[in-house]
Amino acid sequence: MDSPQQRQAYAGRIVLLGFGCIGQGVLPLLLRHIALRPTQLVILAADAEGSEQAVQAGIPHRVAALTASNYRRLLAPLLDPGDFLLNLSVDVSSVALLELCRERGALYLDACIEPWAGGYVDRHLPAAQRSNYALREAALALRRSDEPGPTAVLNHGANPGLVSHLVKMALLELAAGNGLAQPAPTSRRQWAQLARRLGVRVIHIAERDWQVDQQRKVPDEFVNTWSVPGFVSEALQPAELGWGSHERHFPADGHRHHYGSRAAIYLERPGAATRVRSWTPLAGPQHAFLITHGESISIADYLTLGAGDAPEYRPSVLYAYRPCDDTVLSLDELAGRNWQLQPRRRLLRDGLVSGVDELGVLLMGHAGGAYWYGSRLSVEQARALCPANSPTSLQVTVAVAAGVVWAMRNPQRGVVEPDELPFTEILDFCRPYLGEVVGVYSDWTPLQDRCRLFDEDLDADDPWQFKNFRVV
Amino acid sequence: MDSPQQRQAYAGRIVLLGFGCIGQGVLPLLLRHIALRPTQLVILAADAEGSEQAVQAGIPHRVAALTASNYRRLLAPLLDPGDFLLNLSVDVSSVALLELCRERGALYLDACIEPWAGGYVDRHLPAAQRSNYALREAALALRRSDEPGPTAVLNHGANPGLVSHLVKMALLELAAGNGLAQPAPTSRRQWAQLARRLGVRVIHIAERDWQVDQQRKVPDEFVNTWSVPGFVSEALQPAELGWGSHERHFPADGHRHHYGSRAAIYLERPGAATRVRSWTPLAGPQHAFLITHGESISIADYLTLGAGDAPEYRPSVLYAYRPCDDTVLSLDELAGRNWQLQPRRRLLRDGLVSGVDELGVLLMGHAGGAYWYGSRLSVEQARALCPANSPTSLQVTVAVAAGVVWAMRNPQRGVVEPDELPFTEILDFCRPYLGEVVGVYSDWTPLQDRCRLFDEDLDADDPWQFKNFRVV
Numbered sequence: 001m002d003s004p005q006q007r008q009a010y011a012g013r014i015v016l017l018g019f020g021c022i023g024q025g026v027l028p029l030l031l032r033h034i035a036l037r038p039t040q041l042v043i044l045a046a047d048a049e050g051s052e053q054a055v056q057a058g059i060p061h062r063v064a065a066l067t068a069s070n071y072r073r074l075l076a077p078l079l080d081p082g083d084f085l086l087n088l089s090v091d092v093s094s095v096a097l098l099e100l101c102r103e104r105g106a107l108y109l110d111a112c113i114e115p116w117a118g119g120y121v122d123r124h125l126p127a128a129q130r131s132n133y134a135l136r137e138a139a140l141a142l143r144r145s146d147e148p149g150p151t152a153v154l155n156h157g158a159n160p161g162l163v164s165h166l167v168k169m170a171l172l173e174l175a176a177g178n179g180l181a182q183p184a185p186t187s188r189r190q191w192a193q194l195a196r197r198l199g200v201r202v203i204h205i206a207e208r209d210w211q212v213d214q215q216r217k218v219p220d221e222f223v224n225t226w227s228v229p230g231f232v233s234e235a236l237q238p239a240e241l242g243w244g245s246h247e248r249h250f251p252a253d254g255h256r257h258h259y260g261s262r263a264a265i266y267l268e269r270p271g272a273a274t275r276v277r278s279w280t281p282l283a284g285p286q287h288a289f290l291i292t293h294g295e296s297i298s299i300a301d302y303l304t305l306g307a308g309d310a311p312e313y314r315p316s317v318l319y320a321y322r323p324c325d326d327t328v329l330s331l332d333e334l335a336g337r338n339w340q341l342q343p344r345r346r347l348l349r350d351g352l353v354s355g356v357d358e359l360g361v362l363l364m365g366h367a368g369g370a371y372w373y374g375s376r377l378s379v380e381q382a383r384a385l386c387p388a389n390s391p392t393s394l395q396v397t398v399a400v401a402a403g404v405v406w407a408m409r410n411p412q413r414g415v416v417e418p419d420e421l422p423f424t425e426i427l428d429f430c431r432p433y434l435g436e437v438v439g440v441y442s443d444w445t446p447l448q449d450r451c452r453l454f455d456e457d458l459d460a461d462d463p464w465q466f467k468n469f470r471v472v
Numbered sequence: 473m474d475s476p477q478q479r480q481a482y483a484g485r486i487v488l489l490g491f492g493c494i495g496q497g498v499l500p501l502l503l504r505h506i507a508l509r510p511t512q513l514v515i516l517a518a519d520a521e522g523s524e525q526a527v528q529a530g531i532p533h534r535v536a537a538l539t540a541s542n543y544r545r546l547l548a549p550l551l552d553p554g555d556f557l558l559n560l561s562v563d564v565s566s567v568a569l570l571e572l573c574r575e576r577g578a579l580y581l582d583a584c585i586e587p588w589a590g591g592y593v594d595r596h597l598p599a600a601q602r603s604n605y606a607l608r609e610a611a612l613a614l615r616r617s618d619e620p621g622p623t624a625v626l627n628h629g630a631n632p633g634l635v636s637h638l639v640k641m642a643l644l645e646l647a648a649g650n651g652l653a654q655p656a657p658t659s660r661r662q663w664a665q666l667a668r669r670l671g672v673r674v675i676h677i678a679e680r681d682w683q684v685d686q687q688r689k690v691p692d693e694f695v696n697t698w699s700v701p702g703f704v705s706e707a708l709q710p711a712e713l714g715w716g717s718h719e720r721h722f723p724a725d726g727h728r729h730h731y732g733s734r735a736a737i738y739l740e741r742p743g744a745a746t747r748v749r750s751w752t753p754l755a756g757p758q759h760a761f762l763i764t765h766g767e768s769i770s771i772a773d774y775l776t777l778g779a780g781d782a783p784e785y786r787p788s789v790l791y792a793y794r795p796c797d798d799t800v801l802s803l804d805e806l807a808g809r810n811w812q813l814q815p816r817r818r819l820l821r822d823g824l825v826s827g828v829d830e831l832g833v834l835l836m837g838h839a840g841g842a843y844w845y846g847s848r849l850s851v852e853q854a855r856a857l858c859p860a861n862s863p864t865s866l867q868v869t870v871a872v873a874a875g876v877v878w879a880m881r882n883p884q885r886g887v888v889e890p891d892e893l894p895f896t897e898i899l900d901f902c903r904p905y906l907g908e909v910v911g912v913y914s915d916w917t918p919l920q921d922r923c924r925l926f927d928e929d930l931d932a933d934d935p936w937q938f939k940n941f942r943v944v
Contacts, residue, residue, distance in 0.1 A: 121925055123924065123925060127926060210691075212688065216684065216688070216797075217797070219682075219755075236925055238926070268926050268927065269926055270925055270926065273943075277808075283691075283808070284808075284809075285808050285809060285810065286805075286808040287804060287807050287808045325688075325689070325801050328800075328801065328804060329797050329800065329801065332759060332800060333758075335759050335943070336749075336755070336756075336757050336758040336759045337756075337757060337921075338757065338920070338921035338922060338924055339924055339925055340921065340924070448810070449809075449810035449812065450810060452595065452810055452811055452812070453593055453595060453708055453742055453811055454599060454710070454740050454741050454742065455740065471745075471807070
């Protein structure tokens with residue numbers, strides 16, 4: 001990977017907005033896969049973190065915190081037609097940036113649709129407006145059918161992002177395993193038909209982070225393997241999930257949205273306080289956190305047949321995240337503090353001593369039961385593959401880089417979601433960076449070993465009901 | 473402490489049943505505080521753990537797992553009138569042992585009322601019969617008013633045990649703080665009247681274990697600072713709590729017992745899956761586990777005025793345990809395994825490198841708000857005070873030793889609970905081993921900082937309702 005034969009040609013400027021764990025990790029990938037002079041790049045970040053690395057590479061680094069009142073003044077001069085705004089920041093409105101890029105004719109990519117600072121936890125906003133559903137609808141509203149405009153790739157990190165492509169690969173693997181030899185679907189409708197034909201009822205983005213740092217979490221500290229503010233803000237959003245057509249027990253604390261795709265619902269509680277049963281090959285059954293993520297909505301929407309609140313077919317889709325042990329303890333402490341963030345924060349990256357990030361998609365309800373397809377990337381592998389990366393960051397940054405390259409090659413596609421990108425092309429780019437990519441069948445269901453000590457309120461007739469997954 | 477001036481004289485035999493963490497830790501205390509030749513002791517344990525220590529001390533150590541069919545044959549020959557059965561085992565029926573001791577005229581003490589193996593998790597038994605309420609009633613049924621019989625001290629470890637005495641100290645401190653100068657109560661009724669007069673509505677046994685081992689928990693391992701089987705079995709019992717007279721929201725999953733003291737209720741779920749908001753001076757607000765314990769019932773019962781399901785006065789009492797970090801992670805993994813114990817188990821004792829066990833009682837609802845009174849004992853302190861002990865074990869073993877000495881001095885008191893022992897005498901014995909003993913006021917209530925992100929179903933009129941403490 002060190003001397004890729006074909007680097008993407010690019011003559012414009014890349015504005016790298018945000019230079020935390022993901023920004024720092026993507027930089028070497030951009031320089032490796034795109035023919036860039038350092039002066040084609042400019043970094044704009046809310047603090048000086050990582051600025052030494054940038055300066056060493058000859059890349060201008062400016063410190064400025066973007067707000068609703070200054071972002072146009074700071075960004076517009078940097079964005080000419082064909083330039084690229086790569087948004088890896090937190091607390092900056094993706095929709096505002098999208099609009100600006102369309103005006104300027106600039107390309108855009110982010111790994112998460114963000115609101116302005118505080119938008120995730122503003123108690124004056126109803127929970128519905130703090131949801132990813134609302135953010136996605138606001139971003140998609142910028143689409144114009146008559147004139148797509150400059151390409152803007154939404155939500156293209158590991159998840160959301162990479163996992164949309166893993167879902168398609170998993171569907172093809174399942175089809176092959178079921179003797180459904182057929183050409184790969186070429187449209188949204190065909191993918192949904194394949195998922196329905198296979199009997200897929202539920203999809204978890206099923207992640208187990210096994211990484212261990214040399215230094216344990218200490219009291220009053222929140223630690224995390226990619227971004228403390230990034231993770232905490234999504235963990236405090238309402239829990240959200242794509243709501244499948246097979247679901248027959250609407251949650252007591254659940255709410256529908258009354259506009260837009262109708263593909264997802266939210267719960268009146270933070271994901272950080274919401275556990276679901278899930279499964280990964282290395283962990284086996286585990287209790288994960290139901291953290292809201294863009295892919296829960298976009299994948300569910302992409303695979304929908306029919307429309308409205310009662311479509312013909314839609315799988316339930318949710319992100320079942322079991323962070324590393326010290327982050328679980330950080331969440332436990334955060335809950336005790338009634339969601340007031342700890343004063344100390346630490347990114348686990350340079351001190352990591354072992355462990356893999358096991359990130360994949362778990363497709364359930366089909367003839368094979370459950371099928372997990374994904375990446376197992378170790379600390380050692382990630383460091384060997386790309387400097388300034390951990391397993392967690394590399395799974396994100398490689399998908400970011402793949403999306404950037406794709407956008408450069410396809411500069412007039414307008415606002416697109418990961419599900420609309422060519423999955424083979426993206427996966428071909430990413431695969432060398434994903435460690436072991438495996439598919440594993442399991443007979444696990446959320447009804448397995450239940451009611452061992454106490455009666456539980458279950459739907460024994462259909463293992464794949466959300467109520468069976470949920471931990472109460 | 474190494475050469476106590478007055479050792480308790482004792483001519484009988486002590487049968488030490490069980491030689492795990494607590495058995496091993498109490499042995500040096502018995503030898504220090506009781507005038508014993510090694511041959512007056514005999515150790516009977518289900519495995520050879522710690523047998524080297526016993527042999528070195530010249531104490532016979534026999535390996536035998538007691539069951540309902542062999543316990544009489546194995547124990548009866550060892551128990552003559554005036555001998556002492558010190559039961560620190562798991563999986564041996566306390567009631568069976570109690571009966572045997574009464575027949576043999578032997579003294580008895582345990583630190584937990586246990587059923588025979590499997591009794592805590594026998595799915596064929598209704599949850600009510602797996603409760604500590606049921607076990608306590610069965611033990612108390614052996615009391616005879618006409619003839620007390622040989623002393624049998626139930627539940628006299630740290631908690632249950634020591635904490636009953638800490639509650640009395642805390643009540644006296646609160647009384648002094650309120651200018652209620654008065655002689656200490658001398659009867660159960662007077663203690664309950666004092667608690668009512670002070671306005672105590674809720675008592676938590678509020679513990680935070682801050683201990684850290686040099687080796688982190690590894691996958692498929694359950695670790696714990698006193699006993700893996702001991703803790704896991706109580707964690708899988710139904711959650712139980714003393715049910716106060718001020719409570720006005722009976723839990724949807726709650727059940728009353730229809731016989732006995734009526735002092736407690738249970739929830740149709742394991743304590744390991746039941747969190748409550750609580751507070752300790754070093755932790756501040758924290759989410760603890762509502763683990764069933766004898767003291768939740770006996771203290772609530774002891775402080776009751778009136779009778780039946782609607783007494784004039786009773787505080788709610790529960791054990792709010794926040795184990796050490798690696799045990800929290802062990803519980804998380806255990807939950808994911810649907811309560812099937814991990815194959816690897818490890819006692820954290822010899823590898824501990826830092827931390828205190830912060831164990832106290834938190835009295836709430838009085839004019840001072842909340843008042844925590846208890847022990848902070850560090851790893852270094854515990855090791856310096858007594859060999860073969862950690863903070864957790866020493867808080868237990870010193871109370872066990874105090875109870876043994878008291879029973880030897882008072883050999884004909886029949887079946888007694890900690891609340892019936894003389895608290896000053898017991899605390900005088902224990903205090904040198906408890907590290908820092910502190911009382912701390914707090915304005916914390918479980919309503920503090922609530923509803924910060926989402927609406928929550930609370931009783932805003934009375935902070936001290938159980939529904940406000942419970943984490944849902």
